[in-house]
Amino acid sequence: MTARISVMLALICVFATIFRGEAQSKQQQDKQIKIGLSMDSLRVERWRKDRDIFKKHAEGLGAKVIVQNADGDARRQNEQAENMMTQGVDVLVVIAKDGVAAASIVESAHKEGIKVLAYDRLILNSDVDLYISFDNEQVGYLQAEYIARKVPQGNYFLLGGAPTDNNARLLRKGQMRALQPLIDRGEIQIVAKQWAVDWDPRDALKKTEQVLTQHHNQIDAVVASNDGTAGGVIQALAGQKLAGEVPVSGQDADLAACQRIVEGTQAVTVYKPIHFIATKAAEEAIALAEGEPISDATHKVNNGKIDVPSILLTPIPVDKDNLDEVVIKGGFHKREAVYKTQ
Numbered sequence: 001m002t003a004r005i006s007v008m009l010a011l012i013c014v015f016a017t018i019f020r021g022e023a024q025s026k027q028q029q030d031k032q033i034k035i036g037l038s039m040d041s042l043r044v045e046r047w048r049k050d051r052d053i054f055k056k057h058a059e060g061l062g063a064k065v066i067v068q069n070a071d072g073d074a075r076r077q078n079e080q081a082e083n084m085m086t087q088g089v090d091v092l093v094v095i096a097k098d099g100v101a102a103a104s105i106v107e108s109a110h111k112e113g114i115k116v117l118a119y120d121r122l123i124l125n126s127d128v129d130l131y132i133s134f135d136n137e138q139v140g141y142l143q144a145e146y147i148a149r150k151v152p153q154g155n156y157f158l159l160g161g162a163p164t165d166n167n168a169r170l171l172r173k174g175q176m177r178a179l180q181p182l183i184d185r186g187e188i189q190i191v192a193k194q195w196a197v198d199w200d201p202r203d204a205l206k207k208t209e210q211v212l213t214q215h216h217n218q219i220d221a222v223v224a225s226n227d228g229t230a231g232g233v234i235q236a237l238a239g240q241k242l243a244g245e246v247p248v249s250g251q252d253a254d255l256a257a258c259q260r261i262v263e264g265t266q267a268v269t270v271y272k273p274i275h276f277i278a279t280k281a282a283e284e285a286i287a288l289a290e291g292e293p294i295s296d297a298t299h300k301v302n303n304g305k306i307d308v309p310s311i312l313l314t315p316i317p318v319d320k321d322n323l324d325e326v327v328i329k330g331g332f333h334k335r336e337a338v339y340k341t342q
């Protein structure tokens, strides 16, 4: 009899322990922070790095990350963001396809008490909680200033990025800051200004061909706003046997751009250490989800509605002289890949 009672007591203890364990792990799951990462697209090389580093870092800190790729469609991005809210994310990190259209993501998220971090691209006319990017105006300044040192006189073509991306405008602003004194002194002339729809290299190729035709190939320098579009520009120049003759800028330190710098067809890129922005954003997203104050948003950037607390990281211009030091030693690309020796 006593033996039977002891067995029953032991069983009760076992069940109680199992039940308590399950309850605890359910509690842990409930506490785990869920981050929704909403991406414009993965077409440009850097975004895969952004995604992978962000996810790995956030997961290393105990969060769960859901990633959605809108593949260049602003409406789809808004739907995906709504969908992630339904899935119960605690915070949204948005790389906006369209800085204006994404404002409604912020509005819906705030109705649900979900904070929003604008990653790399500012979300306009909204109460977005935090903006983390590189100093885009400075990127534009560095691009144009480099080209102006190479070509202090002559005809310039400015090829901007997607008009729907606030960064494209900031880049143009920085470029003009570098070029205006030379224009005022009559040393350079901007003979054409364009925007590449969706940052599409094919649009960049087409627009450069048109500009070359219109100006009878009398273009001495091209300030292109990223490496993808620089690729299109250089293809158009190559068609006129001008690749390598006309300096072209870019940004991102894409592998293809680094290879063109080695070959001499692209003059400069602007390197932005993706590791910094992605890890910082992962940490800040968790802080936002936990309702902690953001202590290191040292900048304020006006988005048309508010001064958004911002963290702006520093970009670095890269040409053939510091490519090894910055891009290869920094581990961004392998030497064999950049120099095509593998």
Ligand code: BGC
Residues within 6 Å of the ligand: 044, 046, 120, 121, 161, 165, 167, 168, 199, 226, 227, 251, 252
């Ligand atoms: C980013 C660039 C990128 C471009 C196209 C910009 O907003 O800052 O790094 O090349 O978008 O994706």
